[in-house]
Amino acid sequence: MISKKLIFFILLFFVSVQAFALPKVITTTSDLGAIVGEIGGNNFSVTSICDGTRDPHFLEAKPSYILAVSKADLVIANGLGLEVGWLPKLLTAARNPKVTENSSGYLEVGSAVKVLEIPEGPINRSQGDVHPEGNPHVTLDPIRLGEIALVIAEKLGKIVPKSAESFKKNALAFQLKLQEKTKDWQKRIAASGVKSVITHHKTLTYFFDRFGITNAGMLEPFPGVPPTAKHILSVIQNASKNNVKMILIENYFDSKIAEKAASQIPNILVASVPVAVSSKNKTSFDLFEELVATIESYKKEEKKLKEEKKAKDQV
Amino acid sequence: MKRNLYKKFFATLFFLISSVLLNAKTEGTGLEMSASVDFLATVNDPKQETFAIREAEVSLFAPIDHRFHGLLSIAAHREDGVSMFELHEAFIRGDKFFSGFSAKAGQFFLGVGRLNQVHRHDWPFISPPTVFKKYFGNEGILDTGLEVSYLLPLPFYLDITAGVTSGWTFGHSHDQGKQPKIPTHYGRLKTFIDGGDAFGLALGLNYIGRHSSEGERLHIFGLDGVAKGEIFGRNYLFQTETWMRQTIPKSGEKNLSLGFYLFPQMELVKSFKLGVLFDYYTILSLENVLGNKVSNSDYAFSPTLAYDASEFASFKLAYKYLRSNQPGKVSEETHSAEFQIVFILGAHPAHDF
Ligand SMILES: [Zn+2]
Numbered sequence: 001m002i003s004k005k006l007i008f009f010i011l012l013f014f015v016s017v018q019a020f021a022l023p024k025v026i027t028t029t030s031d032l033g034a035i036v037g038e039i040g041g042n043n044f045s046v047t048s049i050c051d052g053t054r055d056p057h058f059l060e061a062k063p064s065y066i067l068a069v070s071k072a073d074l075v076i077a078n079g080l081g082l083e084v085g086w087l088p089k090l091l092t093a094a095r096n097p098k099v100t101e102n103s104s105g106y107l108e109v110g111s112a113v114k115v116l117e118i119p120e121g122p123i124n125r126s127q128g129d130v131h132p133e134g135n136p137h138v139t140l141d142p143i144r145l146g147e148i149a150l151v152i153a154e155k156l157g158k159i160v161p162k163s164a165e166s167f168k169k170n171a172l173a174f175q176l177k178l179q180e181k182t183k184d185w186q187k188r189i190a191a192s193g194v195k196s197v198i199t200h201h202k203t204l205t206y207f208f209d210r211f212g213i214t215n216a217g218m219l220e221p222f223p224g225v226p227p228t229a230k231h232i233l234s235v236i237q238n239a240s241k242n243n244v245k246m247i248l249i250e251n252y253f254d255s256k257i258a259e260k261a262a263s264q265i266p267n268i269l270v271a272s273v274p275v276a277v278s279s280k281n282k283t284s285f286d287l288f289e290e291l292v293a294t295i296e297s298y299k300k301e302e303k304k305l306k307e308e309k310k311a312k313d314q315v
Numbered sequence: 316m317k318r319n320l321y322k323k324f325f326a327t328l329f330f331l332i333s334s335v336l337l338n339a340k341t342e343g344t345g346l347e348m349s350a351s352v353d354f355l356a357t358v359n360d361p362k363q364e365t366f367a368i369r370e371a372e373v374s375l376f377a378p379i380d381h382r383f384h385g386l387l388s389i390a391a392h393r394e395d396g397v398s399m400f401e402l403h404e405a406f407i408r409g410d411k412f413f414s415g416f417s418a419k420a421g422q423f424f425l426g427v428g429r430l431n432q433v434h435r436h437d438w439p440f441i442s443p444p445t446v447f448k449k450y451f452g453n454e455g456i457l458d459t460g461l462e463v464s465y466l467l468p469l470p471f472y473l474d475i476t477a478g479v480t481s482g483w484t485f486g487h488s489h490d491q492g493k494q495p496k497i498p499t500h501y502g503r504l505k506t507f508i509d510g511g512d513a514f515g516l517a518l519g520l521n522y523i524g525r526h527s528s529e530g531e532r533l534h535i536f537g538l539d540g541v542a543k544g545e546i547f548g549r550n551y552l553f554q555t556e557t558w559m560r561q562t563i564p565k566s567g568e569k570n571l572s573l574g575f576y577l578f579p580q581m582e583l584v585k586s587f588k589l590g591v592l593f594d595y596y597t598i599l600s601l602e603n604v605l606g607n608k609v610s611n612s613d614y615a616f617s618p619t620l621a622y623d624a625s626e627f628a629s630f631k632l633a634y635k636y637l638r639s640n641q642p643g644k645v646s647e648e649t650h651s652a653e654f655q656i657v658f659i660l661g662a663h664p665a666h667d668f
Contacts, residue, residue: 060543062515062668063472063507070415070466089665095410095417095466102381125627225625226585 021045023073023159026099028083029056031139032076032109034277034284035149036156039170043160049090052278055252056082057129057224061089069094072105074159076152079108080115080136104158110136112151113144116205128222140275141206142182142288146175181285185292186211192296196244198235200227200253203275207291216244219258233261240265246298250275266309269301346377349661353436360650367393369655370435370454372403376664383409403457415466422459426476427503427521429539429556431455436657437666439552439580440619441633444594446558446574450535452486456523458499472507482525485533497526507668514544517668530565543668552580552590571600586624592617592633601642609642626663631655 022045027033033048040046049065050056056078069075069090077083091100098105111133118134138144153171157164189211196216197208201223208215217235219227227235236247236258247262247270249255255272262270271294274281281287355369374388390403406421424431430438430447435454443453460480467473482499484492501523508516521537539556557575564570574597580590596613603609619633632654639647 060515060668061665062509063474063505063517064509064515066466067472067507071468086665089667092410093466093667095415097411097414100411 024068024071025074025076025156026068026072027076028087029078029139030277031145031284031287032078032148032152034282035145035152035174036076038174038283039149039153039167040156041163041166041170043163043167044156050083050276052274052276052281053252055250056276057085059083059086061086061093063093065090066093069099070096072096072099074105074107074155075099076107076109076155078110078136078139080110080133080138081131082110082136107152107155109148109151110138113138113147116209117202128220129224131223135202135205137203137275138206139284140204141210142178142185142284143210144206145284146178149174178284181288182210185288188292189213189295192298194246194295194298196242196246197295198239198244198247200249200258203250204248204291207288213295216242219247219249219253227257229257229261232257236261236265236268240268245269245302246271246295248273248294267302267305269298269305271297344377346375347662349374349376349659349663351434351436351657351659354656355441356654358652368398369393371398372434372436374404376662379407382411383407415468416463417465418461418463420461422457423462425456425458425480425499425501425523426462426464426478427456427501427523428519428537428558429541429554432667436659439554439588439590439621440578440592440617441631441653441655442617442635444556444574444576444592445596445613445615446576446594447556449572449574449596450486450558450560456486456499458482458484460499472505474505476503476505477501485525485527493528495525495527496530497524499523499525510544512545514542515668516540516542532561532563534561534563535559541668550582550588552578552588554578554580568602569600570598572596572598580619580621586622588621588623590619590621592619603642611641613637613639627659629657631657 022043025036025040025044025046027036027046027048029050030048030052033046036044036046047068049068050059072094075091077087097103100106115134115138117131119130119132123130123132139148149171150168153167156167160167194213196214197204198217198219199215200219202215202218205215207213216239219232219235221227221231239247245268247258247268249258249270249272251272251274255270259270262268273291273294274287277284277287281290350371350373352368353370354367356364356366358364368391370390370392372388372390374386376384376386378384385407387405388403389400391398391400402422404421404423406419406423408417408419410417412418426432428451430443431451432455443451458480460478462476462478464474464476467475478501480499480501482495482497484490485499501521503522504520506518508514508518510516517540519537519539521535521539523533523535523537525533527533535558537556537558540554542553544551555575555577557573559573560571562570574595576592576594578590578592580588582588592615594615598611601609601611615635615637617633617635619631621629621631623629633652635649635651635653637649637651641647
């Protein structure tokens with residue numbers, strides 16, 4: 001008798017756990033995870049695989065990620081080839097019919113917005129890891145991020161239909177806030193006087209495109225190929241000749257060599273910057289705010305650099 | 316003679332098909348092709364030097380339809396001074412039946428252990444450890460059959476694999492073998508412990524069995540472990556496998572042996588890695604005429620320096636010291652140096668952890 005009761009309670013427990021379990025959403029990047037949190041509220045349990053301080057191009061397909069994908073109700077990927085090195089492996093190994101590439105539980109957001117730098121003509125590996133579908137780093141433009149939020153809201157609405165309207169409302173509010181903020185960020189960047197910047201990889205293309213900054217060059221010799229110290233030095237020397245004032249290094253790349261090289265050259269500033277939402281910059285607003293503030297800081301730093309130079313000359 | 320003709324015919328056919336495929340419209344089919352070349356130079360003290368392509372492999376893979384995908388690969392091995400093409404893997408795999416489950420049928424490397432499931436050109440060292448070579452041959456056990464795998468719906472990672480293959484032959488062989496009394500059957504349990512960026516550990520527990528046509532019973536038990544992670548900003552790898560084999564002939568003494576290898580590897584600077592392979596093998600059941608246990612061992616020690624120019628080109632240099640202690644004999648020592656170049660053309664699917 002007791003055992004029957006026990007079984008009943010165990011079953012009840014599992015059934016209730018199942019019933020109260022929130023739909024599981026797995027996002028490849030933390031930026032996408034932050035959007036789900038922003039518009040989905042407490043309706044979902046969200047896990048981001050790439051945590052925002054790691055290079056999303058290269059990630060080990062760990063069995064713990066496979067386990068997470070195997071239990072997912074929805075997988076949201078950036079797409080445009082960003083996760084090509086690890087996501088297909090996770091999807092194959094997870095064997096979850098709900099989230100395979102052609103199923104309704106799989107969403108790629110990159111192709112929903114206007115893509116930049118789609119290569120013209122044939123590409124091959126001698127050019128490095130060129131993204132054949134164009135630059136995938138779309139979430140670094142606040143305007144495109146707003147559009148992506150709407151796409152995600154629609155998908156979330158299909159999973160929890162009764163809240164579809166509220167997701168849409170949240171996404172629109174999120175988009176509006178980004179649009180408003182963008183105006184302010186545009187003004188601040190224009191006032192900073194920074195017009196030309198070097199990065200490690202073409203990660204900030206969409207951000208620069210939005211804020212009128214030219215990406216004057218990359219530290220990596222080819223996409224995805226790690227640079228040598230010699231290459232970095234030559235890029236920085238060239239840059240300073242062409243009046244580039246800032247080198248922004250994505251925080252998952254090493255900035256030491258660039259900092260050392262730049263210290264030899266006057267009026268050039270190296271800064272390590274976040275390029276994804278992380279535990280430090282919890283929302284997309286925090287992330288953009290830090291990027292804008294770093295660019296703004298050039299004026300202050302320039303003054304300091306000039307004074308330092310003056311002091312040096314006097315000695 | 317017949318066998319050679321068959322192989323030549325097969326190789327020609329394969330190339331014909333591949334070239335037709337590459338010219339034909341394969342757009343929208345998802346067909347991907349990859350070729351890998353494994354080039355090996357060995358200098359042995361005092362005997363010989365070799366300098367040859369150890370293996371060249373061509374693979375085609377694609378979704379077959381909305382439910383299955385497939386792979387076909389052929390490989391040229393160098394044997395007795397001639398490169399011979401032979402069918403390597405050819406299987407159909409499905410993973411859309413129910414959540415966590417997959418099955419494959421055809422010819423494939425058995426889903427056991429670590430090295431057996433990784434193509435030789437993707438190994439972190441150059442040559443197989445002694446125990447692997449003795450039990451599975453130079454590159455692993457390849458056979459025809461059916462294998463199923465299931466990722467259990469648990470809060471932690473536990474994947475269970477089971478398979479049955481023809482078992483006409485076991486290990487590297489060039490004849491068709493003989494029908495076994497009980498075909499090759501095997502199982503594996505794999506789990507994973509995630510310690511964040513610093514540490515990830517995959518563990519496997521394996522069993523393989525077979526009863527040969529002569530009635531000899533074979534049992535192989537194995538434990539494998541792979542740890543990877545980052546300490547002080549550098550990647551490291553620790554890989555190990557321990558195997559124990561028991562063969563029980565229809566009449567006569569049973570044979571029990573054991574071997575393991577350890578391979579710690581550390582990234583020195585970007586793209587350069589240094590590892591040391593230590594391997595050990597012993598026959599536990601060896602007895603002298605009086606029936607007393609006799610100690611014996613083979614062990615090897617091999618520092619290996621690897622340079623990965625990219626994901627598609629890698630160079631390895633190794634020194635290998637081998638020592639064999641057999642009863643009634645003077646210990647035998649060999650020294651050798653190995654240099655390997657591996658390059659990959661075309662697609663290269665992501666590795667397992
Ligand atoms: Zn990129």
